[in-house]
Amino acid sequence: MSVVISNKPGAKEPEGETILHDLVSKSGFAQVKSIRAGKYLRVTVTAPDPQSAKKLVEKMCNELRIFNPAAHSCEVSIGRVPT
DSSP states (O other), X not given: OEEEEEEXXXXXXXXXXXXXXXXXXXXXXXXXXXXXXXXXXXOOOOOSSHHHHHHHHHHHHHHTTSSOTTTEEEEEEOSOOOO
């Protein structure tokens, strides 16, 4: 399973802004106009089927507050995740 946590559109993005202004722009990549940072989690679970696994990971993310729903979106994907 993979979980991608990203800032919602319009949410302040200080990490992406820092990467853009302090690293990318100063290194001569003026064509890059914006960068948005996020988090990627690779989760391995035991479940009877892929849909059950997805529901379990979604429940975990919501109940444990792994992300802030007011500022972030969280997308859980089924499938083999590259290592």
